[in-house]
Amino acid sequence: MSIQLKIAIVAGAIVLALISTVTGYSVVEHRNPVTALTQIFVPPPQQIFGKDNLLVLVEGLDYDYTAKDEEFSTNSRSDVIWAVNLDFANKRIDELSIPRDMIATMPNGTQAKINQAQSDGGVKEAKSVIAQWLGIPGFDRYVVLRIDASKEFISAIGGVNLYVKSSDCLWHKTGCTGGTLDYDDTWGHLHIHLKEGMQHLSGEQAVAYMRFRHDWCSDPCRIMRQQQVMRAVADKVRGDRVNTLMHLGDLLGVFQKYVQTDFTNQELISLATHFQGVANGSIVSKQVPYTDDVNLPGYGDSLVPDTKAREQLVAQMLTPAPEPVASPSAMALAAIPPSTLRVDVENGSAVSGAARRVAAKLKHAGFTIGEVGNADRSDYSATEIHEHSSVVYAGARVREALPPRVHEAVVVPDSSEAPSAPPTDSAATGSDVTVIVGNDLATSLPLTASQDHPL
Numbered sequence: 001m002s003i004q005l006k007i008a009i010v011a012g013a014i015v016l017a018l019i020s021t022v023t024g025y026s027v028v029e030h031r032n033p034v035t036a037l038t039q040i041f042v043p044p045p046q047q048i049f050g051k052d053n054l055l056v057l058v059e060g061l062d063y064d065y066t067a068k069d070e071e072f073s074t075n076s077r078s079d080v081i082w083a084v085n086l087d088f089a090n091k092r093i094d095e096l097s098i099p100r101d102m103i104a105t106m107p108n109g110t111q112a113k114i115n116q117a118q119s120d121g122g123v124k125e126a127k128s129v130i131a132q133w134l135g136i137p138g139f140d141r142y143v144v145l146r147i148d149a150s151k152e153f154i155s156a157i158g159g160v161n162l163y164v165k166s167s168d169c170l171w172h173k174t175g176c177t178g179g180t181l182d183y184d185d186t187w188g189h190l191h192i193h194l195k196e197g198m199q200h201l202s203g204e205q206a207v208a209y210m211r212f213r214h215d216w217c218s219d220p221c222r223i224m225r226q227q228q229v230m231r232a233v234a235d236k237v238r239g240d241r242v243n244t245l246m247h248l249g250d251l252l253g254v255f256q257k258y259v260q261t262d263f264t265n266q267e268l269i270s271l272a273t274h275f276q277g278v279a280n281g282s283i284v285s286k287q288v289p290y291t292d293d294v295n296l297p298g299y300g301d302s303l304v305p306d307t308k309a310r311e312q313l314v315a316q317m318l319t320p321a322p323e324p325v326a327s328p329s330a331m332a333l334a335a336i337p338p339s340t341l342r343v344d345v346e347n348g349s350a351v352s353g354a355a356r357r358v359a360a361k362l363k364h365a366g367f368t369i370g371e372v373g374n375a376d377r378s379d380y381s382a383t384e385i386h387e388h389s390s391v392v393y394a395g396a397r398v399r400e401a402l403p404p405r406v407h408e409a410v411v412v413p414d415s416s417e418a419p420s421a422p423p424t425d426s427a428a429t430g431s432d433v434t435v436i437v438g439n440d441l442a443t444s445l446p447l448t449a450s451q452d453h454p455l
Contacts (some may be wrong), residue, residue: 042273045088048266049140052089053320057127057139058082059118061146078115078126080145080226083134085318086271090381091278094317096134097227097287099219101303103296104133113299123260133305134314141263149258150210153233155203156250160232162201164194164209167217170224183214206232219303220287227285234283284379286313312376328393336397338366341389343398344431345372347442348380354442358402358435361445365401370431380438383409389432398433406441 046052060080081098104114106129107121117129123142131138154160166179176196183192192208201209210229213222263271289306296302343362347355359372383406387395395411402409 042270043266045086045267045270045274048270049088051320052087054086054088054140055136055138055318056084056086057123057130057142058084058095059123059126059142059144060150061118061144076119077113078118081115081130083130083136083139083318086275087320088274090282091275092282092284092381093275093278095227095230095283095285096313096317097223097285098130098133099223099287099290099303101219101301102133102288102290102305103294103302104129111296113296113302116299134318135311136314136318141267142261143263144260146258146260149254150229151203151207152254152258153203153251154201154206154229156254157233157236159200159202160206160229160236161198162206162228162232163198164196164201165225165228166196167215167221169196170221170228171217181209181212183212220289223287227287230285231280231283284317286317288313316377328396332393333397333400336391336393338362338397338401339368341391341394341397341432342368342370342430344370344434346375346434346436347373348375348378348384348436349439349442350378351439351442354437354445357445358437358441362398362401362435367398367401375436380436381440382406383438383441384436385409385411386434386436387411387413387432388430388434391432394432398435402435402441403444406438406444409438409441 045054058080059078059082061076061078078100081100083096083098085094085096087094098114100113100115102114103111104117106112106117107125114130114133118126121128123144127139127142164181165176166181168175168179179196181192181194181196183190185191190208190211192212194205194209206229210226211222212225213219215221288310290303291306292304293301294304343359345355345359345362347353355372355374359369363369383402385395385399389395391397395413399406399409399411
């Protein structure tokens with residue numbers, strides 16, 4: 001297989017964000033007898049990029065029609081905006097969607113919809129405005145999808161199977177009983193007539209489904225449909241390998257015509273090799289919520305972002321994991337009496353009762369237990385230990401009391417929250433350590449009848 005065709009699979013999958021990139025290329029690699037050699041000689045992404053994660057801006061361009069009914073995208077806005085974090089260390093892909101109608105500040109200080117940045121200054125300005133809006137240093141790479149990219153890619157793989165959902169079904173997860181999606185826009189060439197339920201969608205139908213926003217839910221459900229189609233594409237590319245191989249030429253054509261990116265061929269091959277076989281559970285898609293819908297002069301209905309939720313999502317999905325601190329000696333840990341440390345325990349796993357069981361174990365080890373509750377989310381794969389104490393190695397002392405499988409858990413020091421009083425008074429001033437229970441720890445603890453409680 002030529003190197004160009006390999007790159008076509010990687011780049012073709014980029015058409016539907018980097019989720020499909022890695023799975024699509026992996027399919028080809030699994031069928032190729034040189035896979036073993038590729039894994040040996042292709043440099044890992046950490047070596048190529050010199051870091052443990054990569055932030056990528058993915059944009060899909062909007063378009064319009066001329067009086068002659070011809071598509072054009074000159075000075076077009078972004079129709080789709082994704083901030084994608086490729087976590088090399090944990091083989092995890094986080095995709096944070098940004099509604100195109102969010103209010104943002106442009107370089108000249110005026111306010112506009114965030115998708116205006118692409119129209120004003122191309123991908124360079126879009127990268128700058130979106131990074132500033134998210135509060136991140138910047139993006140390492142970009143992928144821009146031109147007109148019909150998604151439609152042509154889905155058509156090239158023979159369409160996708162997915163469960164068509166009304167907004168009630170998507171948002172409330174109820175009312176999935178035969179609703180319809182009906183909308184006609186003759187000028188925009190958008191005709192949507194779909195019924196709820198499992199269906200096979202062509203490229204044109206899938207894109208129409210992704211673009212539907214003409215009901216009470218509007219853009220939030222539109223983004224959810226985009227993410228739903230992305231997963232269907234990833235499943236198709238990964239699951240139907242023979243079909244993918246049969247359409248290599250079509251995929252190459254889609255890439256050459258519709259995709260603009262600053263990834264090099266070597267970078268794409270490295271990413272695909274590294275992420276091949278990535279599990280569905282390691283691909284996370286979320287969107288930034290909003291608090292209000294206002295009339296922005298010159299732009300009409302615009303969305304006011306939920307800044308607190310945005311900060312939390314950026315911290316969870318786009319910020320590299322903290323570096324673990326050096327492990328102290330056994331003598332240094334033994335010198336810290338457990339009773340002098342107050343520990344809060346939060347359940348960040350999907351296992352009910354995990355926080356109470358961990359708190360009981362730590363209490364039995366002599367620690368003072370503070371608050372026990374739920375974390376900000378329930379999809380922590382690895383346990384985290386946050387250290388707020390002025391006692392050196394307080395977090396490591398707590399970690400030592402946990403089961404061996406989490407002895408490599410990251411200890412995150414936070415000197416800004418260190419209590420001003422001595423550790424013995426920590427109960428009055430706050431906790432010394434907060435343990436966020438991940439799935440690794442939650443699944444290692446046996447459940448007893450006395451501890452079978454929520455949290």
